[in-house]
Every structure is written in C-alpha cells, then in structure tokens.
Amino acid sequence: MIKRHHPITVIYKLYSQIRYSIIPLAAFLYNEIRAGTGQQPDWVYLAATVYGVVTGCWSIFSWFRETYQLDSKVLHITKGVFTVTQRTIPLTKINNIIIEQSWLYRLLGIANVELQTSDSNADADARLVTSQKMAELLKKSIRLIENQSVIPLTIEHHVTRKEIMMLSMSSNTFWLGFPVTIAVIQHLWSWLFPAPEEEQVSFMEVFKKETWSRITLDDSIEVALYLVSFLGICVIVTWLFSIGMAQFRYKGWHLTRAGDVISIHHGWMERKSVQIQVERIQSIRIKELMIGRLYGYASVCMDCVGYSGERRVKLLVPSIPSSELVEVLGRLLPEFQLQTPERALHRNAKFTTAIPVISLLVLGISVGCYFTLLYLTIVPLLYIVYKYMTYVYVNTKWEIAVNLFMLRKAGFNQTTVYLLRESIESISFRQSWWQRLFRVYQLEMDIDSPANIREYRIAGMTKQYCDEILRWYKNN
Secondary structure (H helix, E strand, O other): OOEEOOOHHHHHHHHHHHOOOHHHHHHHHHHHHHHOOOOOOHHHHHHHHHHHHHHHHHHHHHHHHOEEEEOOOEEEEEEOOOOOEEEEEEHHHOOEEEEEEOHHHHHHOEEEEEEEOOOOOHHHOEEEEEEHHHHHHHHHHHOHHHOOOOOOOOEEEEOOHHHHHHHHOOOHHHHHHHHHHHHHHHHHHHHHOOOOOOOOOOHHHHHOHHHHHOOOHHHHHHHHHHHHHHHHHHHHHHHHHHHHHHHHHOOOOEEEEEOOEEEEEEOOOOEEEEEEEHHHEEEEEEEEOHHHHHOOEEEEEEEEOOOOOHHHOOEEEEEEEHHHHHHHHHHHOOOOOOOOOOEEOOOOHHHHHHHHHHHHHHHHHHHHHHHOHHHHHHHHHHHHHHHHHHHHHHHOEEEEOOOEEEEEEOOOOEEEEEEEHHHOOEEEEEOOHHHHHHOOEEEEEEOOOOOOHHHHEEEEEOHHHHHHHHHHHOOO
C-alpha cells in the first residue's frame, strides 16, 4: 500500500524554504524605518506575497508526490515534482533505525524515522515522517530482532542521574560554553556598572619597554586575584548550565540487547530510539574525561557503520563507573574482550614531541625577557610541560590480541580503543623527516567514517612494531 508522509512535513518544507528569505525581507523593512518613512515600497509586499504563494504550493505538491511503500523485502521511495526520483532500498541493507520524537511530534502521535544504510554516504539513507504506529511497524518489518544470536536473553543497562552529572563536568557543553559565559558576564557587568570610556591603546604598546616598566609586582598579584575570581565564577555558572543540558539530553538513557541488536532509548523533550546491529560495530572507545576520571567515571563510545550518533559523538553509554566497565560491557558486548594494553612506545617517541614544544617555549620566554624580566616566572612551565609529555609517553600503550587491536592514548582525556581486525580497511605508516631522525613511525588505522580519526593514530612505533602489526592484520 502506497503511503505519504505526515502532513506536518508541509510546514517543515515551508520553514526550510523561507528561513533564508526572512533575513533580506527584514533588512528591507529595517532600512526603510531608519530612513524615516516607516513604510515599505509596494514591490516588497508583492514579492513577499508571490514568494509565499509559490513556496506554499511547491511544499504541498512536493509532499503529495513524496510517497513510500513497504514490501516484504524492499522499501520503495518516490519523490519529486517535475523531476521524479524513485529509490529502492533492500531491507537487508538497512544497518540501523533511528526514531525521534519532539514534544510536538508526541502531541500529534507521529515520529521521524531515519533508516541508515551507510554512515559514509548520507544520500543513501532514508528519512520518513510517519505515525507512531507506522514507525513501530517499520521497526518490526525490517526484522532486526529476528537475527540469530549467541545471546538469547534480553540484557539491559540504565544510566543514573548521578552518572549523567559526572559526564556534564567534562562534556563539550562545559568547555565550549566557558568562553561564551565569560563574554556574557563581561557584557552584563559593563551594563550594570558602566565605566568611563578609556583611551584606546594600540597592540604594539605591548612590545615597548616603557609599558612593562610601569607594572609592579603588587599590580600583577592584584590582577591575578581578580582574574582567578572572575574565572572561578564563570566555571561555576558554566558547570550548572552543563548539568542542566546533560540532564535534558541524556534523561532516561538505557540500553537493551535482544539477539544481535542493541537498542538505545533516551530523551525528555525530544525522545530518541536507535536500533544498531552488533555486527556493524567496528570499535569500542572508552573515554576517561579529565574531571570525570578523578571521580572514577568513564564514557563508552563506538564507531558503527551507519550510526551517526548523538551529535556525532556516537555514545553507547554516556557515563559509567570505571569499576563496572568490564562487567557491563561483558554482558552487552561479549564480542569485545576488554583487556589492558601493556606494550609501550619506543623511548624516542617522547623526544620527537617534547623537543619542538620545549624549544618554542624557550624562544618565547627569551623574547619576553627582552621587554621585562617578569617572563622568568614562566620558566617552571617548561618543567610542567616536560612532565606532562613524560606522563603521556609512559601511559600510552598498545596491544594486539586474536581479533582486537588495543590502543590507550594518555593525556588530559584518556581514550582506550578496542578495534576489531575485520573492521580495519587499511593500515598506514608515515614518517616525517623529524621522525626519521629518531627512527620512529606514525601508525594510522583506517575504518569507515570514524568519529575522530586521531583516536586511531599513534606516533612512536618502531619498524619492528609496524611489521608485527602488519603480520597480525594479514592473519599470518
């Protein structure tokens, strides 16, 4: 039976068409008001009316012509007004199903269904707006849950509010929102406590000795205390905002494994349901974020063919105590046997990174001391940077098992990758002229559409290590 999308898609098509035209129309009105007439020329109203009628008719016609039909093995999609496009998608090619419901969709009893066939080619995916009943029928028709599996029982895992709060302390919302909070508080302070206008100073004044000679140690301490207090307030405000956003975004997050399918459900204002075939999962990435790691929490991400993830992060478990990782993932994904990688990098790997950075800092301090000796207070930073790079070198490990490549990359955020051998499309070894001096290589694992390619890249491998990994990859 041929079906059409829900009529609400007409409104969405109208919005998609006019959202770019509202700006120039508003600009015309603004310019006329500033000119003092307060009126628009008639041609602006005529153009807006014609554009609105054409856009409305086009949206209705395109909705009417956009249909889909579900057979026992194939999904047929037709769209287009003048140029008609017909697509046929075998149900066996559909890797994952994502069902999303905003608060408006829930009131109307409809859902946005996304059928993902390939993460590397978004044009091959299918998006439908159907009733909630039809969305459930699509899920059952594709028969993802009827695949045979070695796990006959349904396994579940729920994420608690405390775990979500631990994630919010190190999330991107916190780090990206921090500079925004600084700007907002600055503007709010200048509005509440306006200060007299000061003389504008050129940036070149920074490079004059006279400027630095007027700065005393007491001035530096006072400015430092004000700066620390201001940044502390910004951190607290940003963290509270990040907690609220995380509770909204990840509320009710729980996972279910039935057969060869993992289902993810979460959301409050916008509910989301995702079905993922286990055989499409390429790797598991355990991310121990900087602040959450201090409290013993980690996040579990994955790279899966056809799964774009929550804002491209590809989360599997937003937050979980590190002590429960092996037990929970052992139940949900026994295909990935979690082990701790033990093999270290070559000893020259530390120097290939440390020498350029330390040299650049020494040069900067030397140039700064020409203007003021206060730059000598930055000398301890050299030791801090060296100790950090030593920590990264000591704690970065790798290992190869029967069918897994394991890589732990240390740093402020520590990431451990468990990559299946059959998911690796190619292995690349690179060597720059600087690395050639220290006889080390950079290894890169290529997979289908990784969330972050840097997590599959490691520098400091010897020729012997590279040959060993190639033999493992060839299964020799």
